[in-house]
Amino acid sequence: MFSQLFVAVYLALFAGATPLTVRSPPMTISLARHLNSTGSRTVLELDQMRMEFLKQSATRKGPKSASSDTAASIPVTNGIISYFAEVQVGYPPTNFSLIVDTGSSNTWVGGNPGNPYTPTSTSHDTGMEVFVEYGTGLFEGEEFIDQVSLAEGLLIQNQSIGVAGFALGFSNTTDGVMGIGPTDLTSDTIEIGELVPTLLDNAFAQGLIDEKKIGIFLKPTNNESVTTGEITFGSIDRSKLTSDIHFVNITSTFPANMSIGVNQSIAYGNTPILNNSAGIMDTGTTLILLATDAFNMYQQLTGAVLDESTGLLTITPAQYDNLQSLFFTIGGCTFEFNSNAQIWPRGLNAAINGVANMIYLVIGDSGSGSGSEGLSFLNGQVFLERFFLAFDAENSRVGLATTRFTNATTN
Known part of the structure; x- marks a missing residue:
């Protein structure tokens, strides 16, 4: 009698209780800060070129509205300083060091001839061309769907990536770019004109992160090349x-x-x-x-x-x-x-x-x-x-x- 009553009360309390929400920890990626050669241009000129191209490109595309999917391609100027993240693509994986950019949203690899993208068992060639114009050049290539690993526990499946056939405005040692800006910036970058789900979009849709947020932590330094920052997917690292x-x-x-x-x-x-x-x-x-x-x-x-x-x-x-x-x-x-x-x-x-x-x-x-x-x-x-x-x-x-x-x- 006692045990039956206990079970009944326990089940009633359990049914009325608020479900326990288990939140995933933030997924953190280290960022390395590298100095680049600016050639004959000054750091100010490169920054001004980025700003001017942003204006011109946006004007050609027209204003964004709630009913329109058009958006400008924002430049990834090869400025004097770039922040890089290490990612792995495919299986078996290939390591790539990608420029992290909040002003673009496409992710692409294969810009370094010494570290090409090689299709693996997880790769799918969509046959679609990818084209992104930049303030000091451009990227052109082919779209693949592949898996991308950003950190332990952050393995993104079915991610659209561009594979470089031609890249202008980047050094020969640059593998590519990890765009982490708004999804609208991918409009008109593939030939069918549709928006391309970003790394953040897919990580959230696949349940790898709890929130559709990115946190960026950088710090000043006098060193030329040093690991000096972090990017966090899914939540805010409040310890910073x-x-x-x-x-x-x-x-x-x-x-x-x-x-x-x-x-x-x-x-x-x-x-x-x-x-x-x-x-x-x-x-x-x-x-x-x-x-x-x-x-x-x-x-x-x-x-x-x-x-x-x-x-x-x-x-x-x-x-x-x-x-x-x-x-x-x-x-x-x-x-x-x-x-x-x-x-x-x-x-x-x-x-x-x-x-x-x-x-x-x-x-x-x-x-x-x-x-x-x-x-x-x-x-x-x-x-x-x-x-x-x-x-x-x-x-x-x-x-x-x-x-x-x-x-x-x-x-």
Whole structure:
């Protein structure tokens, strides 16, 4: 009698209980930071080319709407600094080192002739051509469906990848690109014109991650090549944060809304230099590019002088001592970009053909005015090395938080 009553009560309680949700841990991939040769172009020129191409490409395609699947192909300029992730494709797997880019969404391999893509038992050739135009070149090849391993426990099946037949604008040692931007950026990149599910799309659809989110953690360094960052699929690695993460909706302003775009205003100290306007968070841009009017005001306030050989502003040690913080206000939350964050790492001056011990600023001129064609700024790697970036693809949101490197004096 007792045992029957116990079982009945137990089953009743069990049936009425809230189910226990078991969440998957974040899937984390290390990022290696490499310096590239810029050839005859300066780092500023490469960043400006990326921004200009973004505008031109978006204008040709037309504004994005809720009923339209058209989108611009955003450039992956081979800038002075790239962040690489190691991935494995096929079975038996081939290892590839891919540039991680928030400004594009196609993933492709085979750009390095010494490390070609070889079809395996998991490969399927769709026969479709893939074509993505870039600010300094292009990628052209054939679409395959294959398995892609990003980390232990993150083996993505039936992933579309491009296999390079021809790539221009990348070094011969670059294997390819891992695009982690919005899915809309894949529109018109394969010949049938359909959207291509991204790595994040498939990881979420296949139940490998709980949330359709990506977190990017970078940190400043004076070393040329070093593992200095992480990308997390599925959730936010809060161990990297020193503040709550502040989310805002992706901007509605075209063409910034086609990428990881936000609205922000900027002040130098207490002096506003950029009114609230739209731009993009971008791992493929090295510097912070500001609209020309904002850049001119920044130069005037800092007393900086333009260096013709690098295209960057320079200041004296005395001016650096008096350099005030920049304050970026995004969705009502203000992020302080201190004086050390505003200068190029002095240990890497040679990489930009600069003079040893010269102080170069990382704020550059976009070449167009505020609000011009929907882009007033690009917050590149130098910004993202100070603040954690989250992309919530499911809810079209962007998040930022401080890290232990936000106020670092590394540079």
